Amino acid sequence: MVDPVSAPDAEALARHPHLADVVPASWIRVDMHSHTMWSGDSTTTPDEIIDAVIASGIDVLCITDHIAIAGAVELAAILPCRVVVGEELKTHAGEIIGLFLSERVPIGVQPAEAAQRIREQGGLVYIPHPFDPMRRNLAEPAMRALVEAGLVDAIEVINAKTSLQSLNRRAAEFAAEFDLAAGAGSDAHVPLALGAAYVEMPDFDGPADFLAKLRLGRPVGHHWDQARPWSPRVVPSTRIL
Numbered sequence: 001m002v003d004p005v006s007a008p009d010a011e012a013l014a015r016h017p018h019l020a021d022v023v024p025a026s027w028i029r030v031d032m033h034s035h036t037m038w039s040g041d042s043t044t045t046p047d048e049i050i051d052a053v054i055a056s057g058i059d060v061l062c063i064t065d066h067i068a069i070a071g072a073v074e075l076a077a078i079l080p081c082r083v084v085v086g087e088e089l090k091t092h093a094g095e096i097i098g099l100f101l102s103e104r105v106p107i108g109v110q111p112a113e114a115a116q117r118i119r120e121q122g123g124l125v126y127i128p129h130p131f132d133p134m135r136r137n138l139a140e141p142a143m144r145a146l147v148e149a150g151l152v153d154a155i156e157v158i159n160a161k162t163s164l165q166s167l168n169r170r171a172a173e174f175a176a177e178f179d180l181a182a183g184a185g186s187d188a189h190v191p192l193a194l195g196a197a198y199v200e201m202p203d204f205d206g207p208a209d210f211l212a213k214l215r216l217g218r219p220v221g222h223h224w225d226q227a228r229p230w231s232p233r234v235v236p237s238t239r240i241l
Contacts, residue, residue: 030058034185
């Protein structure tokens with residue numbers, strides 16, 4: 001167990017007022033879905049993530065770049081919070097997130113194979129934005145098939161980029177129906193999004209304990225999908241030489 005990174009700053013509180021909520025003693029804030037410049041559709045640099053983590057007071061950041069884990073591995077060594085290495089990967093039926101990964105899962109595999117590859121490396125299978133038709137959500141028949149096969153650990157019930165709260169409610173109802181753990185994440189593609197959604201939960205030690213503690217937690221968040229304010233910047237290359 002570690003102490004919280006910091007108290008949220010005034011600007012973060014103005015964007016995400018729930019950051020002012022008091023977290024129970026020995027509990028932490030975990031953002032289960034975020035992106036960096038390694039994702040391809042985000043330009044958030046390591047320095048910007050460091051600043052955003054400090055501003056928001058997030059204790060654990062799950063970095064779930066699209067079809068990449070290199071950024072999460074690199075950032076785990078430098079961020080002022082703990083990092084869970086993850087990947088948001090594309091299957092033929094939609095997106096699945098793997099958490100606690102040591103190897104990247106390749107693009108385009110079947111959902112069941114993706115889930116099995118995540119489980120084989122000791123990871124957790126997490127379904128993001130499950131009912132949002134504006135996203136690359138996992139098709140409901142494929143998701144139900146994975147659940148029935150026992151290959152899903154948690155469902156995202158608050159995604160901060162999902163504008164219709166009815167879709168998040170439907171995800172929460174699905175999680176309750178199938179007794180799945182409920183997760184939440186900012187789905188941040190810009191630094192200021194960190195803090196928009198997360199889970200308040202007891203501290204954990206490893207994937208199995210994370211899942212157990214997640215079941216005791218409380219998803220928190222709101223819709224926040226504002227564009228990044230323009231500023232001149234240079235985004236480093238993520239190409240592996």
